[in-house]
Amino acid sequence: MSNQMQSNNALLVSASPHIRDIESIPRIMWAVVLSLIPAGIVGVFTFGYYCLYIVFLSSITAVITEVFILLLRKQPIVNAAKDGSAVVTGILLAYTLPPSVPWYVPVVGSFFAIAIVKHAFGGLGNNIWNPALAARAFLQVAYPAIINSDWRVLAYHGMKNLVHNIAKVDAEGKLVDAITRATPLAKEAGVETYRFSQLLIGNIPGCIGETSVIALLLGGAYLIYKRYINWYVPVYYIATVFIMVLILPPRIATPWANNPFYHIFAGGLFLGAFFMATDMVTTPLTKRGLVIFAVGTGVLTALIRFYSGYPEGVCYSILLMNTATPLIDRFTKPRLYGARIKKV
Amino acid sequence: MITLAKSKLKTFIGGIHPRDDGKVLTRSKQEASAPLPKTVYLFMSQHIGAPCKPIVKKGDIVKKGQLIGESQGFVSANVHASISGKVIDIVPWPHPVAGIKSPAVIIERVEEDSWIEGADVDSDTDRISPDEIKQRIQSAGIVGLGGATFPTHVKLTPPKDKSIDTVVMNGAECEPYLTCDYRLMLHKPHEIIQGLKLVMKCIGCKKAHIGIEANKEDVYTLFKNILSNEPHIKVDLMEVKYPQGAEHQLIKALLNREFKPTQLPLEVGAIVINVGTAFAIYEAVKFKRPLIQRMVTVTGNGVERPQNFLARLGTPIKQLLEEAKVTTDINKIIFGGPMMGITQGNIDTAVTIKGTGGILVLRDAQRWESHACIRCGRCIDSCPYGLNPSELSIQIEAKEFNLALENNVMECKECGCCSYICPAKRPIVHLIKFAKAEIAKQKAKI
Numbered sequence: 001m002s003n004q005m006q007s008n009n010a011l012l013v014s015a016s017p018h019i020r021d022i023e024s025i026p027r028i029m030w031a032v033v034l035s036l037i038p039a040g041i042v043g044v045f046t047f048g049y050y051c052l053y054i055v056f057l058s059s060i061t062a063v064i065t066e067v068f069i070l071l072l073r074k075q076p077i078v079n080a081a082k083d084g085s086a087v088v089t090g091i092l093l094a095y096t097l098p099p100s101v102p103w104y105v106p107v108v109g110s111f112f113a114i115a116i117v118k119h120a121f122g123g124l125g126n127n128i129w130n131p132a133l134a135a136r137a138f139l140q141v142a143y144p145a146i147i148n149s150d151w152r153v154l155a156y157h158g159m160k161n162l163v164h165n166i167a168k169v170d171a172e173g174k175l176v177d178a179i180t181r182a183t184p185l186a187k188e189a190g191v192e193t194y195r196f197s198q199l200l201i202g203n204i205p206g207c208i209g210e211t212s213v214i215a216l217l218l219g220g221a222y223l224i225y226k227r228y229i230n231w232y233v234p235v236y237y238i239a240t241v242f243i244m245v246l247i248l249p250p251r252i253a254t255p256w257a258n259n260p261f262y263h264i265f266a267g268g269l270f271l272g273a274f275f276m277a278t279d280m281v282t283t284p285l286t287k288r289g290l291v292i293f294a295v296g297t298g299v300l301t302a303l304i305r306f307y308s309g310y311p312e313g314v315c316y317s318i319l320l321m322n323t324a325t326p327l328i329d330r331f332t333k334p335r336l337y338g339a340r341i342k343k344v
Numbered sequence: 345m346i347t348l349a350k351s352k353l354k355t356f357i358g359g360i361h362p363r364d365d366g367k368v369l370t371r372s373k374q375e376a377s378a379p380l381p382k383t384v385y386l387f388m389s390q391h392i393g394a395p396c397k398p399i400v401k402k403g404d405i406v407k408k409g410q411l412i413g414e415s416q417g418f419v420s421a422n423v424h425a426s427i428s429g430k431v432i433d434i435v436p437w438p439h440p441v442a443g444i445k446s447p448a449v450i451i452e453r454v455e456e457d458s459w460i461e462g463a464d465v466d467s468d469t470d471r472i473s474p475d476e477i478k479q480r481i482q483s484a485g486i487v488g489l490g491g492a493t494f495p496t497h498v499k500l501t502p503p504k505d506k507s508i509d510t511v512v513m514n515g516a517e518c519e520p521y522l523t524c525d526y527r528l529m530l531h532k533p534h535e536i537i538q539g540l541k542l543v544m545k546c547i548g549c550k551k552a553h554i555g556i557e558a559n560k561e562d563v564y565t566l567f568k569n570i571l572s573n574e575p576h577i578k579v580d581l582m583e584v585k586y587p588q589g590a591e592h593q594l595i596k597a598l599l600n601r602e603f604k605p606t607q608l609p610l611e612v613g614a615i616v617i618n619v620g621t622a623f624a625i626y627e628a629v630k631f632k633r634p635l636i637q638r639m640v641t642v643t644g645n646g647v648e649r650p651q652n653f654l655a656r657l658g659t660p661i662k663q664l665l666e667e668a669k670v671t672t673d674i675n676k677i678i679f680g681g682p683m684m685g686i687t688q689g690n691i692d693t694a695v696t697i698k699g700t701g702g703i704l705v706l707r708d709a710q711r712w713e714s715h716a717c718i719r720c721g722r723c724i725d726s727c728p729y730g731l732n733p734s735e736l737s738i739q740i741e742a743k744e745f746n747l748a749l750e751n752n753v754m755e756c757k758e759c760g761c762c763s764y765i766c767p768a769k770r771p772i773v774h775l776i777k778f779a780k781a782e783i784a785k786q787k788a789k790i
Binding site for chain 2: 010011012013014015016017018019020021022023024025027028079122123124125126280281282283284285286287290333334335336337338339
């Protein structure tokens, strides 16, 4: 546009409001990426640089798939590819995979997450399930051997320390076995009891990004501070799991099976509670709805952990509650101002 | 700045506050009288209700304050000549708010600028009767100057079955960028309070409550001091939050009373007047001066000297913009503030009307690309009326107007909080306006 005297038809005419908040989808998504970095760092330190490769591969596949599908759908590419949502999905998926996973697993998973779970339902904003979690569930079925067992920790210079730490509490002294356990919550894992300091720091077996409670809390706190996620979803979720473990009769004959602290710190609960149950797209709109969602997810997580054949309580409970989200929305509509209705 | 703890400030649930509310541009600048315009364009419709009927004709000589448009019906407000001069034409002219051409009386100024006989005379307001107050307000053509332009005498005539116990005066000025009410409160506090008391007398109401946002603490202190011996008029600081000055939010904050978006404040025994209106009422009742001028904030990054002007009604905005040193690369002119203001398409024809409290001129106005809703729920949290803007916008995009109707689309006041806060930059208010128009069309067909 020229800088000469304005002609009338160059005046923009639009509906109010004429100012907008600075927050945008890219700002939110890249903040989530930033908040996931601490957990990734702990993952790399614990399990080795191969994890970095997996995270990178998963993210790149997600972005490439995003662009590819947008081309197919004849949608504008540049903004959507830059908005960071595909990167978030890629990282989150990688974080839920075992550290020794073969390279093609995150590639297949990421493609599935973006192409099927996200874009087949209409792209960002229209997907019913959390893409990373749905892809994780898909991989669980597609590669059960890789996801559930056959864990091999890769060589890593700092690994000796980790082995040493675990060895202290390993009753049978099987150092290698101890580390190759899927997660502290796996049913066959009867021997290990990790100290809480280990659970907090994250130098324990587990998926790439799920082990460190402190790192996940750090990222979650940042997102809560920036108001990109609500505090009440993770809090209600984790608290519900805690209470459920207290209430439910122990099903597994291990010392920690009915220890609620162990349940909330071990496994993927913090990753799920702060980064997946808070996904805007697949969770209810209102505060009341979100509380119902969080409590429902907590109940399901505990039930799945106690009574099902999978250790993946967090993954399936969130996916199930994602499915229930439209229903929750329907029953938790905001109250019209001034129209006092009886509390149900 | 704020000495009161935030929790002590009165407010409502929802709403937004922009990080940069733009008030700093004009709030500390002395207001000025705009030079008298050469020509004024006075619309016969500057209020909500029936348009006036012009009672002058081409070639007539009129004096300042002379009645030129007679109100038609009760819900209507007189229009007076804002300058002395000659009627050069009565033609349909592009209306700055209605978006259509509407009849306007065009007056060309003569040198002298004197009031018509009978106007501008001091009168004793101590023994004036309530009916006389209302009559003077009605004949002066006073409307709500906060922007809604509802005829004030109608507001002062509540139905027989409703009793009003409190007059609420709105000194919130929550709309970003605007400071015309602030400047007025700073310099005419006694007159404003007199105007308020006249309203109280008019409707026989013993109590009043003044709400002022916490970013105008100096004004709050001023009013507090003036009213220190009058406990029946309360003054309160309110949280700086848009739309704090809207009737529902103001009454919720000050009186803690709720009523439906489509209802009027008299449902809960209150009426709301703006400080600008109170001042105009004082002028009309005390001095019999009709409403012919008002304070207008001319601001934004498109003007080099943003300032408040006391401007005659019907002044071409080009003149005000030149006064404020408009830059050459502006791309948006807004009547009102950035949240609810109406954009002007033509800088040459736009003129001020009774409801014009601000002219916001921008040089870097953006077009936002909108995205599918990501269901973050921010719009729901910000909606002061308890609507679900996310769902509404999706339903309207799908042209499901009946669903939108079920979800209370007609209750929306178009305050703009949802569109402002939306990270996907969805044009929610735009869609809601569209839906309302479509629903009205459908109704007209039946």
